[in-house]
Amino acid sequence: MSSVRDIAEHAGVSISTVSRVLNNDPVVNRDTRDRVLSTANRFGYIPTIGRRVTTYLGLAYTGRRTLSAPFDAAVMDGAARGADESRLDLVILNLQRDKLPDETYTQFFLRKGVRGVILRTLSDSREACVAIAREGFPHVVVSERFDAPEVNYIDCDSKADTTRAIEYLISLGHRRIAFAMHNLPDCDHLDRLAGYQEALQNHGLPLEDRLVFRHPISLAAGGTVFKLTQSMPDGPTAVFFADPLLAIGAMRKAHEMGVRVPDEVSLVGFDDTDMRYAVYPALTAVCQDASRLGYHAASWLGRALNGSTPKRLQQIVPTFFEINGSSAPPRTNGAADGEHNAREAIRDGRVVSAGESVPSNGDEAANR
Amino acid sequence: MSSVRDIAEHAGVSISTVSRVLNNDPVVNRDTRDRVLSTANRFGYIPTIGRRVTTYLGLAYTGRRTLSAPFDAAVMDGAARGADESRLDLVILNLQRDKLPDETYTQFFLRKGVRGVILRTLSDSREACVAIAREGFPHVVVSERFDAPEVNYIDCDSKADTTRAIEYLISLGHRRIAFAMHNLPDCDHLDRLAGYQEALQNHGLPLEDRLVFRHPISLAAGGTVFKLTQSMPDGPTAVFFADPLLAIGAMRKAHEMGVRVPDEVSLVGFDDTDMRYAVYPALTAVCQDASRLGYHAASWLGRALNGSTPKRLQQIVPTFFEINGSSAPPRTNGAADGEHNAREAIRDGRVVSAGESVPSNGDEAANR
DNA sequence: CTGAAAGCGCTTACAG
DNA sequence: CTGAAAGCGCTTACAG
Numbered sequence A, B: 001m002s003s004v005r006d007i008a009e010h011a012g013v014s015i016s017t018v019s020r021v022l023n024n025d026p027v028v029n030r031d032t033r034d035r036v037l038s039t040a041n042r043f044g045y046i047p048t049i050g051r052r053v054t055t056y057l058g059l060a061y062t063g064r065r066t067l068s069a070p071f072d073a074a075v076m077d078g079a080a081r082g083a084d085e086s087r088l089d090l091v092i093l094n095l096q097r098d099k100l101p102d103e104t105y106t107q108f109f110l111r112k113g114v115r116g117v118i119l120r121t122l123s124d125s126r127e128a129c130v131a132i133a134r135e136g137f138p139h140v141v142v143s144e145r146f147d148a149p150e151v152n153y154i155d156c157d158s159k160a161d162t163t164r165a166i167e168y169l170i171s172l173g174h175r176r177i178a179f180a181m182h183n184l185p186d187c188d189h190l191d192r193l194a195g196y197q198e199a200l201q202n203h204g205l206p207l208e209d210r211l212v213f214r215h216p217i218s219l220a221a222g223g224t225v226f227k228l229t230q231s232m233p234d235g236p237t238a239v240f241f242a243d244p245l246l247a248i249g250a251m252r253k254a255h256e257m258g259v260r261v262p263d264e265v266s267l268v269g270f271d272d273t274d275m276r277y278a279v280y281p282a283l284t285a286v287c288q289d290a291s292r293l294g295y296h297a298a299s300w301l302g303r304a305l306n307g308s309t310p311k312r313l314q315q316i317v318p319t320f321f322e323i324n325g326s327s328a329p330p331r332t333n334g335a336a337d338g339e340h341n342a343r344e345a346i347r348d349g350r351v352v353s354a355g356e357s358v359p360s361n362g363d364e365a366a367n368r
Numbered sequence C, D: 001c002t003g004a005a006a007g008c009g010c011t012t013a014c015a016g
Helices: A004-011 A015-022 A030-043 A070-085 A105-112 A127-135 A159-172 A187-202 A219-231 A244-257 A290-305 A338-347 B004-011 B015-022 B030-043 B070-085 B105-112 B127-135 B159-172 B187-202 B219-231 B244-257 B290-305 B338-347
Strands: A056-061 A089-093 A114-120 A139-142 A153-157 A177-182 A212-215 A238-241 A266-271 A284-287 A314-318 A320-323 A351-353 B056-061 B089-093 B114-120 B139-142 B153-157 B177-182 B212-215 B238-241 B266-271 B284-287 B314-318 B320-323 B351-353
Touching: A004 A015, A004 A030, A015 A030, A015 A105, A030 A105, A030 A127, A056 A070, A056 A105, A056 A290, A070 A089, A070 A114, A070 A290, A070 B070, A089 A105, A089 A114, A105 A114, A105 A127, A114 A127, A114 A290, A127 A139, A139 A290, A153 A187, A153 A290, A159 A177, A159 A187, A159 A238, A159 A266, A159 A284, A159 A320, A177 A187, A177 A219, A212 A219, A219 A238, A219 A244, A238 A244, A244 A266, A290 A314, B004 B015, B004 B030, B015 B030, B015 B105, B030 B105, B030 B127, B056 B070, B056 B105, B056 B290, B070 B089, B070 B114, B070 B290, B089 B105, B089 B114, B105 B114, B105 B127, B114 B127, B114 B290, B127 B139, B139 B290, B153 B187, B153 B290, B159 B177, B159 B187, B159 B238, B159 B266, B159 B284, B159 B320, B177 B187, B177 B219, B212 B219, B219 B238, B219 B244, B238 B244, B244 B266, B290 B314
Parallel strands: A056 A089, A056 A114, A114 A139, A139 A153, A153 A314, A177 A212, A177 A238, A238 A266, A266 A284, A320 A351, B056 B089, B056 B114, B114 B139, B139 B153, B153 B314, B177 B212, B177 B238, B238 B266, B266 B284, B320 B351
Antiparallel strands: A089 B089, A284 A320, B284 B320
């Protein structure tokens, strides 16, 4: 628990200068400022409330805040559990609203009284994560990946299981498989696109541009994609959705249009919570557990702050592929080698066949 | 912005004693402590980080934390937007983990550095809200109601619209209507039960105990309820679900069992987000907007803290009743007066017939 | 159980 | 642009 005095001593300045830097006084020389801030980060300077050490962990979005999305709610829930382990509290920060243009990220976070920050980011604002990491402020990014070695992150790699999911569809006999993703894709959606392309290539199937749909994410967009696939000449017999809302929206539209799933078309989705069980038939899906991502991020950050774990984390968590009722051989079937491949996939232990049962874990129960 | 000195002066003690109280020093006389705390609350004492005033609004659960529930995610999203208006940040507090047994709520909140608190509560822990209110700490309870005049709250009254929903079913010709609710009900579920009972009584229908189901809340429980209703001799032709997850789970089970909705059975639910559109047919439902509740709570609390609004809030927000595709006349139909009642309901402006279109508002879009 | 006074951590005119 | 010193808000032995 270092004070302005410690920082002053090691940065070779007076406590007045340290205080000026922490308060973003523009009069301070830039080099002095950066030296003081990096010393503060190295020493793990902790803001106080009165004379008490703060217990706050920030949760910040580098771009638009998306708290109501199921993924974010699950991350938050997990992060709160992870923060519990170090008795830290989660505070939702608004970078866009509060960060002053001439302020460094470290200055902003210290001003807000947080000891470390969990970051959520989109492709268009991921550079902010790199900047925060370069300043040396304790952080971890949830659900993105970075080449820069300074950036701590925890992310799922869904490429391999997407390839597996597409190969499973191919093994069932599907030959025209469509793919739907975000029109402003992040790492994850690009992973899935790459996995899709790899599976097609592995099996000598053509990459058809007309079968790749890019839309903003919503239930309605999922419905739109589904309708488009149904009205195409020579349309797909199966569709993979890189996002849960797209998949649920498509399932809904299939019911509405009277198209039977999986008899007439197979739908395979991506799920990061339990939404695959909200529809019938339950979605065959590549799955990640968003709540676990949030939990691990907060748990690790808490331990990193009290020095009980290395200060570097670049972790890739595997997804899993779960076969449910929304996938089957295409109507005009002839998949001789299909069953063989499917069985093989199950043997290696990463494919789960969950059937149609709805898990009744207590976590899912809410009070309304 | 009052200091220990102000509080000391008005409470008639020294600043040492004020400090002891704020730090929960057990040596202080109880009466002195209570006098100091109530003075602190009256003066709106604000904790500081260093010498800066804090910008934190607490979000606390008096009982179990349920952050991943769609309702809570929506409340949080709205609360964050409300907090933006006063440039406050939301911090998730863990009362069960951190509040010391001998500490008052005010002491706990001041120690955590929050200026006011948004409370979520369940029926088994609602007394904590009353205690916080009696201490005078700035607060607002989201989604509960209290008789005690000190408690600030914002809540929906779903009783009237539940009565309306049940009367709508009766007008379609339904005579045996089941009702499913939480086995540990809060105000809201009890409201809906009361609304259900009132509608039956208004129309001279019997209150049958066998038609009221009480379960913990989950998709699986919704399925269980549905199955039970289908296997009853002389079972219901329509079921009302007091909770979204129960309703979605029931819809899923209906598909799974091959029971056609609404042809063979009508399902009517309660929705607090957009989940009614995730299934097909979209659920006819009594709806509240959880995001708006959270927004109003935080917005009001922020204004109350800077003194620009009265410090008392007891607000009941109306729900609305939305007719979608999951409800229709029963199979053995003969509802002569049905259409008349339905039209009447629509005329007064509170019943919305949304048909089957999925709203494509930007808010719903997430980045995954 | 309480207050007067010393002290801590930080900020802020003042001086250079 | 920086430091020495005064000061603010709070806490904490010390004394009673």
